[in-house]
Amino acid sequence: MRLVRIMFAFGLMSLSLATQARGDGGTVRAMERIDDCRITVFTSPTPLLTGPIDVSVLLQDAATGEVIANAHIEVTARAAELPDFAIKSIATSELAANKLLQAAQLDLPQTGWWNAEVNVQRIGQQTIRVQLEFEAAPPPPRWTILWPWFCWPAIPIALFCLGQCYSRRTRPSVIPHQI
């Protein structure tokens, strides 16, 4: 039992380290060749919702396809209705699950269309700019995403009932009078 508890504790410990950052790519929003670079911009989740979103950037050498690491990438998003209001974030590989990418987290406060700009700066090179636009939908109620977390007890309950139905056929009493 102690062993199971230790494993359980390790498991819980790993849960406690969970973060919201995913940065694992998502939908390709833009793929352009600029100068000697190929730049691909991904967004997640799909579809995009208000709240935290990931914008991931893959920068490659256009000729070889080799990844260009350590570029300074800044992502700026502006609501189409409020162009003066901007959200900025720096994209880093630490935030990305796939380390080919550099990911930035943006917190979109409102629904509707957004214009985003990705600026890539490399030492001794010209700044690369990629523009994209996307629509952020309102987030669905949390319960529509988390319903398995409160519905799963139905499975053990059903299995238990099945087990009891079967054992009732074979035993004279539901539960031995042992209590």
Added chain:
Amino acid sequence: MSATLESFLRSWPYDPWLDFALLVTWGVYLRGWLALRRRDPARWQFGRLTAFTCGLVAVFLALASPIEPFAALLLQVHMAQHLLLMMVAPPLIWLGAPLFPLLRGSPATIRHAWLLPLLRQHGLRKFSAALTHPFAALPLFVGVTLFWHTPRMYELALRDSAWHVAEHACFLAAGLVFWYPVVRPYPSRPRWSPWLLLPYLILADVQNTVLAAWLTFSGTVLYPHYTQVPRLAGLSALNDQAAAGVLMWVPGSVAFLAPLFWIGVRLLTGSPAKQQDTIRQRSATLRIASLHAAAYRQKPGADFDLLRVPLLGSFLSWRHGRKVLQILLTLAAGLIVYDGLCGPQLGAMNLAGVLPWVHWRGFLVLGLLAAGNFFCLACPFTLPRSLAGRWFRADRAWPRCLRGKWTALTLLILFLWAYEIFALWDSPWWTAWITLGYFLAAFVIDSLFRGAAFCKYVCPIGQFNFVSAMVSPLEVKVRDPQVCASCTTIECIRGSDSVPGCGLELFQPRKQGNLDCTFCLDCAHACPHENVGILAVTPTAQLWSDRARSGVGRFSQRPDLAALVLILTFGAFINAAGMVGPVLAWQDRISALLGQSSRYLAVSLFTLLGLVVVPILIVSFATELSRRWGRLSTCRLELASRFAWAFVPLGFSMWLAHYGFHLLTGWETIVPVSQRLIGDLGWTALGPPEWSCACCRPLTDWLLRLELLSLDVGLLASLYAAWRIAGDDANESADPRAACKVAAPWVVALLLLFAIGVWIVFQPMEMRGTLSGETF
């Protein structure tokens, strides 16, 4: 090393739920394997453990290694992922013969209540035998493989993460079904000829070859997703697809042909398979019997005993260990009182607004869940009792008319009402006075009355701890009942020259459960045979027992205890509901309707309804239905008094979700408050207060999941307790279905409460004890 390869090697996605599931599965298997190996080392060799571990590692590599993030960019990596799930992990898992180790390793209660009855089912056994027959397993495996490799489904899985999870689950399940007849893990007993495995594996390989050739030689990209993603290392989408086909073809064929060759050789050389099967059958039957026998056998002293844990056990066994803990908590209480009376009167900036309402409550429920009633052990309020004992002769008996929980129950209702009305969490001044009042009440009562009258009959916190500790995994109990049978001095209750006996009148040999036990360990210190320990027990197992308990009596004869349990359960929901937006808005509407400018009346109405009226209605209704449907002759009050205990786990889970939420979102608030207090006292060592830490963290999905998980487990434990109580009562009746009928109304009541709990945790919360005061 190229930058792409380096990035690949560093890309380890973090999936805590997968890690959790794999770790727990491995832990359960290892525990069972160790137990089985002690009895039969020849059968349970390291090879099985290694194979099972490698199987889980294969699942981990497929889903939580660099393979996972790169699967969306390269088809060949995605193919490797599927091969791991279908060809590598399943046979390795079956080679570990996981059935018995997982059964033996699971907790005994779950094993006997759920798993074994389920596995005994004729229908389930017949279904699993049919499913793992080669005639069913092969079409299933081929069908699943082809279905998910159709471009439409493959694209769907790449687009939608939920479908991707479903795809992986299908592959793993189909792989497990397919490899079961090939590996035939112990104690399987196939009734078909092993020669059937030869065409089985050949046909599977043919299917694999056809699909792989289709991928390899196709002139077009079959999955358009891979034309839309950036290409890596100059590899075109078509070449990537061909490489994926080759990967499926060659290693895939090896996975089918290697066991084919092995089985063929064994069959042709006439290995004693049949003889082994007979031995396996006999051995399996014996093993199941011995598993059952071992589960019921319990050696004295074999249980985990906290008092025998190095250092911690020695500290607790030390006579002054409790006093040290009490002094520490008394100092903390002193600081709370000082800051509450002299510090800023804003909850989030004051130690009296943060330490008791955010931290202490959170650690209290976590301690009860993980260990036992250790707060009562370290309770600062009872420290003056020893002083009172020196100055006064506490020789009066507690008045007979007040013996019971009604006094504590009334105080508890008053406290829950006052908590909402006076916003105690945000009033350091009130918190300080309540703390002082507690010290005073404990001192006065224990100066006048003998024993631990304050703890047993008055203290509302103590009642919360006593009831909640019924779900704790540790209990102060006798190590070996045989020793007590021969004991004539019974110091555990009478006391010895230097140590008092149990002040709560709990006689250890007849004590059951943690009810009324303060974990003071006086009994352990007094016992001359060192026969009292803090032993591991099955949580909640005492809830359905109606045996006469020392110092408590029978649950069915204690309506005061039942009322206490119901108040604590419904109090958990009322207390949590009082902090969610819709309920606060409802209170405002009621206040407006009643023409009140403040919420006092609406809150009082809400508390009265939730704590008194609704519980009485629900319990009365359920009791009446139970009696009618189950045709019981039991007295209504007795029946209600017994079934009330089924609410304990669900009520505790709500407290846990609520207090755990405050602890996890507001634990940093202690930092600036301590800095401020230390600064106010004239020390600047900790620097100026960082008030940014006093803002609560947002409610993340993982925290919400933990809250739901707490409620889920609470519901299951409550339902099981209701079932056991119903089973016990239904034995009065000759109708074997009576238990269902008796339990049904209580099950509905519990499900209703669970639904309310789920609704509460999804609502926007008012962040108490933090500076932001916003809702999330």
